[in-house]
Every structure is written in C-alpha cells, then in structure tokens.
Amino acid sequence: MALRDLALFTIVMGLVPVILMRPWVGILGWYWVGLMSPHGLTWGFMRTFPLAMVIGGTTLVAVFLAKDRRPLPMTREMLLLCLFLAWVTVTSVFAVSPDGAWEQWIKLVKILAITFVAPMLIFGERRVVPLLLVITGSIAFYGFKGGIFAILTGGQHQVLGPPRSFLEGNTYIGMAMVMILPMILATARMFHHRWLDWGIPRLQRWMRPLGWGAYATFWLTAIAILATYSRGAFLGILAVAPFLFLRMRRKGMLVALAFVLVSVVGVTVPDKLMERWESIRHYQEDTSAMQRIQSWGVNWNMALERPLTGMGFNHEGMGYNWWIQYAEFEGTWRFALSPHSTYFQLMGQHGFTGLGIYLLLMGAMLATLHRIQMTARRRTGQAWLEEYAWAVKVGLIGFLVAGAFLDMAYFELVYALVALTVILRRELDEGTVPATQAAVAADEEGAPGPRFPDFVVAPGSGRPGGRQ
Template sequence: MRDIILFLAFAGVIPFIFKRPVVGAMAYAVVSLMNPHRLTYGFAQNFPFALYLGVVTLAAVLISREQKKLPMTPPVLVMLLFFTWYTVTTVFAQVPVGAWIDWERYAKTMLMVFITIMTVRTVSDAKVLALVVALSLGFWGAKSGVFVIFSGGGEGLRGPMSSFISDNNTLALAMVTITPLTVYVATRARTKWVKRAAMAMTALTMLAAIGSYSRGALLGTFAMGFFLWLKSTHKLKTGLAFALIVPIVFVMMPPEWTGRMHTIQTYDEDASATGRINSWHFAINVANEFVLGGGPNVFTPHMFMLYAPEPERYYDAHSIYFQVLGEQGYIGLAIFLLMFVVTWRAGGRLIRHCRGKEDLAWVVTLARMCQVSMIGYLTAGAFLTMAYYDLIYYIIAILICLEKVLVQSPQKDDVPPMRLQFVERFLERRKAKKKTRVVRLNKGA
C-alpha cells in the first residue's frame, strides 16, 4: 500500500514540475532528505525516485520561460569554487575509482542545490523551502524520539537504510542540525494545534539527538543551546529552562548512555576515540604529502598502510574537518570553512535588513535558526564523516534564497506568475460582465 501511495504521489507531482520547476526542486529535496521510499517494503524501496525527479526538474528548467537566476553572492561563488576544487582533486585522486563514485554523488547534490536556488523566485517559495527541509528530517526526528522513549534510552537507533543518516551517529548529526529549523516552524505556526505539533516534533528531535548515544551530538546540542541563550532576549528564562532540562535528561537516560558520554573526558582510554585520532594524523600526513590532498575516498586500508601512524588501525575520517583536509588538502579545507563564514555573514546581512520590520520578523527568526543549525553541524561534525551531507547545503541555500528574493531582487507581489495571470484574467472577466450588466440596465431604463 505504501508503495502505491508513493508512486501515485510521484506521478501526481510531475505535471506541476513542468508548470513550475521549483516544485521539482522541492520534491527532490523531500526524497533526498527524508528518503520516504525507505519506509516501503516492496518495489518502491529501491526505485530511483531522486534520479527521475532530478531529470524531470532539469528538463522543466530548460524549457520553462520563467526567469532562472543564480545570484552571484559570496556563498554561491564559494560553493562553486569548492565544487571546482573538489573536481580537480578528483582528477588527481590517489584512489581514482572510488573518487569518481564519490564525485558523482556530490555533483548530483550540488546540481540540485543550485537548481533550487535558481528556481526559487518568490518569498513564498523561500518559505516553502524552509518548511520542506524542516519537515523532511523533522519526520525522522519525531519517529526517532518516540523510539528513544519506548526503548528506554535509544540504543539501536537507526535512520533510513542506504542513506547518509543510516546509523545512529549520522542520524544524530542530522537531528542536531535540523532542530533549529523545527523551532522556526513552531514559532511561525498560525494555529494552536499546529504550534503544539511543531513543538512536540522539536522536543522529540532533540531527544533523538541526545538519545542516539552520539557524543558529538551531545556537544553539538550544548553548543546550539549556548548560542540560543547568547542571542535570546530573555536570557534569564532561557538559562533557567536549560538549567532544568539538562539534569532531567541525565537522570532519565540509562547508565549505558551516561557511561558513554563520560568517555568524552577519558578519550585516551577509548579505542574508538584513539582510532579516530589515528585517522586524523593520517589526514594530516596525506595533506602534507599532496597539495591537492588525496582526493575523494582517500580513507582506505591501502592508503592507511602508507600514511597512517598505526597502519593496521583503519578508521574512517570521523570528522568533517579532517575528511576535507585528507581529501581536499589545506586549500580545500580553507575553501570549505570560508563557505560557512560567508554564509554566516549573509545571514547577518538578512537580519540587519529585516530587523525592526514587523512583516519580516519571520526572516530574522529563520536566518538566526539557520545560523544555529550551522553551529550544531560544525560542532557535531567535528566527530563525524559528513562533509558532503546535502542537509547543510540546503540550509545554506535557504539563506541564499532569502537574500535573493528579499534584498537583491525583491518582488512586490508574491503571487507565482501563472497564478497571477489567472487572477488577472478572472478580474478582467468580472469587470467586463459588470460593464455589460450596466449597459443592459441603462437600455432597460
């Protein structure tokens, strides 16, 4: 039944993609982030929905008469630069076959992110993009939070299989990163019940992140909490709320969870932590040896035998920073970090532009929550191999799109072009009918 429903939704959305390509970009984001096909049990489970949605959307963009504009703002330029550098390092990669496989996946991600930025044309489109990103992963946050409650701690928590967030650690990073956007959804809800549902989703998402047994997620949650307190206009209330929540969480969690979190202080006694340090030294050695880095997928047993301090201890990068350093070299890491710096500044420009304008208060909230999401990602990501996870690029895209439609080329009317034409024709017909009626009345008189 789930397979049929998903295929009907897939078929039903295609005509709308050709009317407005942004619909295809949104649908692709849902499939890419939420992985709804992984919730099925039949033929839909391995069907390439993302591929077909991407092809249809690209075709719609090519034939559409809508204005397609990729704003050449600093975040866009740095993302283009980073992808170009990624391509160069792939050409000269030390593990060519694996490098091109990774390049293909990353190229698809970046292509659809750029198409999303191009096709978002109105304020409503930007709002929908934020909502799509928040709810796509908020679904897994709510689902995982319920699992933590009923499992008594969350051990065994998993995300959608064969995805970026299939294991507990990667799922935890996604939950940490998306929580601020679910907070935004809760603050902008128009009805009481929608607000309550969004707040429940936020609470469950936070619980899923903490209950994932991921130490990086715990650190990311604390970093986000500190930033929220720092930017809060009610520091006393916010501080008291955190002071109450933290001990409650530690009391509710099982001893196994508490024991694992304590290993943050005793990392030198933990085999997993020392293995990660070995991987980080490997990344440094590779970056010192090759100006371009080792290229994508350089973290392999063969390369460890050549450049790792302890060659027999093979681990993945377990850090977005050392992952980029090992694969893209020092120059690639600098570009990667610059991408977040310029995006943060774009968020700051949006906040300054909209501050004090009541009708744009939602933009201030959304921009701040995107900044908090970046803090969570950059903190939790220090311990996870998720440098090319599409979620963070969609969050960057939200800020780019907001700046595009509000600062660079603000539109007076937020009605999509096709709908606007329909409304205009409807009003013209009504006006013509009124004129005809007046003429008839005058003749009758």
C-alpha cells in the same frame, strides 16, 4: 504488495505532471526525496525505485521549460561553491585512486546540482516558506518519531535513520536533527505568532495548533538527538543549546521545570547514554576515540605530503597497508580508514587548499545569515525571514562543531543550507520596504510585524479582499 509502496509510488508519479507545470514544486519534491528518503520507510519495490532520478530528472527538464526562471544569483557563496567544485575536480585528476575519486565526484555533482538550481526557481514568500517547511519537516519527521521511540523505550535503544539512505545509522541522523532543531523552533514560532497570512481563513484558525505541534516536535527531536548515542551529535546539541535557550521565552519556567523533573520526579539520564558520554572524557580507553586520533594524524600527514591537492576522493581505496604508512601509531585494530572529521577529511582528500575554500564558504554563509538576521525585520518587516536566518545560522554552527568529530564534508543537508542562504539573501535584498510600511503592525513580542505576502491583501487596507 505493501500499501506504503503503492502510496509512495502514487505520490511520486503524481508529482511528475505537477512539476512540469510548476517547476518550482520539483525543488520541494527533490529535497523531500533527498532528505527524508521516504523509500527507506517501505518494504517492497519502492526501496530500489529511482525516486531521485524521477523527481530530479523531471525538475531539470522543467527548468529549461520554465518561463519564470531566474538567473543564478552569483553571490559570494555561489562563487565559492563553484570554486570548491572546480578544485575537487582538479584533485580528482591527480587522485591516488582515480576510479574511486570520480565515483565520489559524480555523487557530489548530483548534490550540488540542486544547490545551483534551487535559487533559480525559489523566490518570493509563496515559494521560499514552503521550501523551508519541506526541508524542516523532512528531518523533523524522524525527530518526532525518534523522540516518541526514545520515551517509550526509556532511552535504552538507539534512534537510527532510515535504511538505504544517507541518514542511515545513528551518526548522520543525529547530525541532521541537530542542524534542523533551530529550524523546527523557528517554524513553531512562525505558526504560533501567525507571522504569515496565508490568505485561507480556515487555515489561519489552525495556526496556533500547528505551532503547538511544532513545539512538541522540537522537544521530541531534542530527545531523539540524545537517544542516537552519537557523541558527535551530542557535541553538536551542546553547541546549539545556548542559542536555543536565549531565543526562547519563559526561560525561568523552563529552568524550574527542569529542576522539578530532576530533583522531584527523579528523571535521570539512562545508564547506557551516560556511559557513551563518559567515553568522551576517557578517550584513551575507548577504541573508537583512539581510531579518530589515528585517522586525524593520517590525513594530516597526507596533507603535508601533498599540501595543494591532497590524495583525492576515496583514497582509502588504496587499502590498509598504504593508508597505515601515514599513521603515527597503528593500534590493535585494522581497516578503520574513516577520517572521523570533516576538516581532516577535506585536508587529506583536497589538501589545505580545498579545506581553505570550504572554510571560506562556511564563513561567508555565517556572515550573510547574521546580516539577514540583524536587518530583515527592520528593512522588510518579514519576521519569518529574520527567524529562519537565525535558525539556519545556528544549525550551521552545530554542524561546524560536530563536524570536527564526524566526516561529513559532503553531507547533503549542508548544501541545502547553502541554497537557503542564497535564497534568503535575495529575499532580503528584493524585499526591502519603507520603514513606515514595515512598522504597520507589531507582533506579540512588541517587535515590528511581518510584511504581508505579495499575494495577500493586508487586513484593513480598504483594498478589495481586505478585511474592514
């Protein structure tokens, strides 16, 4: 019996009583299991162990027992998510492949369950920041690991996600790392600038080293994204790169270092990776690219035939001969039935109505996150709140750009960002403090410093426990 399996089993079963006593820990465990998929790193009995069922089931039981449970905040994001769930239920009723439709509907409901439960249990810095770290770390682990692998192999082999998980393959892990990359940078800045006083002196001394480690993970993850050879992930990182560059300090040094590496050291893009990128420009010669164009036409024509409800989930189950009748051309391949685009996927499955609701949800999230980013520091003094709102927003932009070429409408990480948006919005609304109090301290960049967590006494306050 492998030690990894025993270790994972011990951790999971050890979490059960903790979750029953502190239900909010179950949200952390749920996202850890759902996003990192640790069972994919084992080789024995834990590969088929129902991790999500154990953690998720325990958390749902604990929710009903929790005394500090909050009402579900009915923000516009939550209302639109409820509307989206209601609409895909309607489209499942009218689906051309009912069995496959309800099977996918159940999977989506399981994903949305945690999205609705998380804001009920996660509130306050003591809970919000650990959740941010768990979501970030669950994907950053593969960025760190994949970046080292890419460097050691000279980028000649693909970086893949863990098997038997939603991250399996290069496309999904590439997209996940694109979405998390800004959050890794926000985490590095939070540790480096010590925006939070955790109330543990020994831990405070490790903040800077933790920040350096997060910065290293950021760069390794960027390398790992390129080494996935996913063209969708490549377009995603192109979309987020300008936002990341503008957020960084010492931009001149970064430009100079890049110049030295390319012109002096002679660092170049691996030939295999360059060939993959070149296929974007010469798409007519690439079978995969032409399959995308064919699939887009298919889903567009399906939406034209049934503009309100589309064909429902998993309409591909009707078979190739039914599917190809909606195509503008057939090509030399068969059974390439993937929609190859989030937007065409929604269009073909749920009609223009479903696509519209989804886009409204994404737009509402971007607007909310931008408002938090612009006002958090001034209204609450919480530098971390501003930073993570920016990070979630940029990660969402990366998803929206890359999603044009990848069918990821039900990607679990997207709905994690929905939950984070709702949680961060409530932190902004409930964390407002007077302007004089928000400006008590200044961080290293000259901006107002962070508000101290409710469970930590501000240094020099003269109150018991404060440093004099």
